[in-house]
Amino acid sequence: MNLNFINLPLFIPIVLWGLGAVVTATVTYFGGRALFKKKARTKLGILGMQAAGKTRFLSYLRNIPFVEKATSKEEYKPFTYKYEKKIIHIDTGVDIGGGNIFKDEYISIIKKSDIIFYFFDISKYLNNKVVVENINYSRECNSRFELIYSETTKIKTPVIFIGTHTDLCPKDINTTRKDFLNLIKDKSYYSSLKDLVTINLTNNKEITNFIDKIFTK
Numbered sequence: 001m002n003l004n005f006i007n008l009p010l011f012i013p014i015v016l017w018g019l020g021a022v023v024t025a026t027v028t029y030f031g032g033r034a035l036f037k038k039k040a041r042t043k044l045g046i047l048g049m050q051a052a053g054k055t056r057f058l059s060y061l062r063n064i065p066f067v068e069k070a071t072s073k074e075e076y077k078p079f080t081y082k083y084e085k086k087i088i089h090i091d092t093g094v095d096i097g098g099g100n101i102f103k104d105e106y107i108s109i110i111k112k113s114d115i116i117f118y119f120f121d122i123s124k125y126l127n128n129k130v131v132v133e134n135i136n137y138s139r140e141c142n143s144r145f146e147l148i149y150s151e152t153t154k155i156k157t158p159v160i161f162i163g164t165h166t167d168l169c170p171k172d173i174n175t176t177r178k179d180f181l182n183l184i185k186d187k188s189y190y191s192s193l194k195d196l197v198t199i200n201l202t203n204n205k206e207i208t209n210f211i212d213k214i215f216t217k
Contacts, residue, residue, distance in 0.1 A: 041078060041091035045113030045157075047106060047148070049141060050098030050132060052119035053164040053201040058095055060207050072097050081215060088215050100133055103144065110151045115158045118148055122163030122198060126179055142187070149189035160214070161193050167200040 048054045059066040062079050074095045081088040094109070096102045110116060120141050124130040130137040145161070152159045169176045177198055184190050199206050 041089045042114045043091040043112060044093055045109045045116040046093070046095065046119075047109065047116060047144075048098055048119030048162075049121060049124075049137070049144075052098060052121050053162070054098065054117075054119050055095055056201050057117070057119065057162075057207070060204075061090070061211065073102070081211070083212055083215060086215075100135070100140070103147075106144070106147055107151055110148065110157060111155065113157060115160070116148065116152055117160050117162060118144070119162045119164055120144075121165045121168075122176060122180060123165045123168035125163070126169065126176070126183075138183070142184070145184075145187070145189045145193060149192050152192075159192060160197060161195070162197045162199060164199055164201050166198050167202065173198055 046054050046058055056066045058076070061081050062076065076093055076095060078092050079090050081090060093113075096105060096109075121137075124132075124137045125141055126138075128136065128138050132140065148159060151157075163177075163180065166173055166176065171179070177196060180196065181190075181194060184193055187193075197210065199210055201207060
């Protein structure tokens, strides 16, 4: 995999077409190196807000049924992701919940991971009245964006920010992304989030398109 999503000069736009929706991402090459070919096993860091799609995404990668429940902290064993003739070996990792109690583990997970996936519900973000754990949803997201941007930039770990629940947004995908980016255009982490992936994780076709682009380039 030749991807990095942080402050690199070569940008290659990719439009991922889903079933009746558009999954949009901009990817960059990771210094010309193939990340998923460089190691025997790749360690994923899967982080995000509560009910944003972390476990659903991980279940899809592992080809196991998704069980909707509140996640606390569950370790998963090494597994492989297969696409046509390509096999990606994923190292053991941990699926952590999205509550504030788990935010203290972010730095440790980032340092141990080869690539970070960060999930948040973009429909909740744009509805600034949503409160989770007595904290405004968008404000809490911004705090985590800043933390992840700061830490991944230090050690040059590629990070993919993923806005989920696009099916709950009242506007079309392009307008939704534009509204979101306008809200963070003056933030330090804008350079990473301007390449935001937007996706409906309940749509298997969209998930497949997204994963195939990420893991096979």
